[in-house]
Amino acid sequence: MHQTFDAALGINLLHANQKGADRNRAHFDEWGITCFNIMSSPGAGKTALLERSLAVLTDELKIAVIEGDMTTELDADRLRQYGVPVIAINTGRSCHLDSKMVAGGIHQLEHQYNPSDFDLVLVENVGNLVCPAEFEVGEHVKVALLSVTEGEDKPLKYPVMFQEADCLLITKIDLAPYLDIDINRIAANVRQMNPHVTIIAVSAKTGEGLENWFDWVKSQVLNQHPSATATEMLPA
Ligand SMILES: Nc1nc2c(ncn2[C@@H]2O[C@H](COP(=O)(O)OP(=O)(O)O)[C@@H](O)[C@H]2O)c(=O)[nH]1
Ligand SMILES: [Mg+2]
Numbered sequence: 001m002h003q004t005f006d007a008a009l010g011i012n013l014l015h016a017n018q019k020g021a022d023r024n025r026a027h028f029d030e031w032g033i034t035c036f037n038i039m040s041s042p043g044a045g046k047t048a049l050l051e052r053s054l055a056v057l058t059d060e061l062k063i064a065v066i067e068g069d070m071t072t073e074l075d076a077d078r079l080r081q082y083g084v085p086v087i088a089i090n091t092g093r094s095c096h097l098d099s100k101m102v103a104g105g106i107h108q109l110e111h112q113y114n115p116s117d118f119d120l121v122l123v124e125n126v127g128n129l130v131c132p133a134e135f136e137v138g139e140h141v142k143v144a145l146l147s148v149t150e151g152e153d154k155p156l157k158y159p160v161m162f163q164e165a166d167c168l169l170i171t172k173i174d175l176a177p178y179l180d181i182d183i184n185r186i187a188a189n190v191r192q193m194n195p196h197v198t199i200i201a202v203s204a205k206t207g208e209g210l211e212n213w214f215d216w217v218k219s220q221v222l223n224q225h226p227s228a229t230a231t232e233m234l235p236a
Contacts, residue, residue: 018099019099020099021137024103031118033121034119034120037137038050038143039145040127040129043127047079049213053210061221063119064109066121068097075124095128098137103138146168148173156193168197
């Protein structure tokens with residue numbers, strides 16, 4: 001069967017992106033950095049989660065953020081208030097970050113700081129449930145957010161994002177009582193296609209579930225680069 005021109009182009013594009021992602025990951029590994037790619041539809045609560053996370057996790061981990069948005073530095077400015085380096089990447093008309101854009105962010109980090117000082121780079125991807133799932137940026141860990149306001153069926157309708165995720169955060173659970181939504185059904189829909197995913201229900205508003213998320217983040221950092229964090233993460 002003949003491949004269509006578009007399919008061939010798509011495969012080449014993804015192949016080139018993958019090579020760039022592998023290079024980015026090699027840099028992160030060289031510096032002992034764990035990289036998270038945080039993805040969701042617009043408004044699911046990525047930046048709110050990062051605000052809460054930076055407020056707590058910076059006590060134990062040295063963190064930098066790469067903030068992807070089509071335009072503006074609104075989210076980047078929100079996160080700069082937590083005293084961490086935030087590298088803003090505007091993607092223009094593109095609906096996702098790609099590995100080349102993130103390589104540019106890594107270059108800035110390297111230029112302005114000593115990258116070996118960092119334990120964790122959090123990448124907030126452009127809000128979109130489709131394309132970010134296809135374009136790796138060099139992450140070790142993929143995190144997908146789905147807010148309770150989006151509906152139980154979304155994992156079934158946008159499967160790639162949820163199949164690929166290492167962690168699913170069901171967000172805005174403080175709103176669940178006002179909605180006709182079953183959080184267990186969301187979890188079951190995701191488990192059906194991704195049996196090993198870690199599922200954590202959280203509210204950035206009330207703080208419910210955030211301790212579980214923080215513990216999971218720390219376990220992933222230890223898992224990827226045990227020596228980089230061994231001292232900081234020992235109990236006091
Ligand atoms: N009620 C409630 N609202 C939230 C929560 N998390 C985020 N929001 C609100 O949802 C909107 C979008 O959040 P934001 O973090 O900007 O989403 P992003 O586009 O995924 O980065 C904002 O108005 C937030 O205040 C939550 O846990 N509960
Ligand atoms: Mg945001």
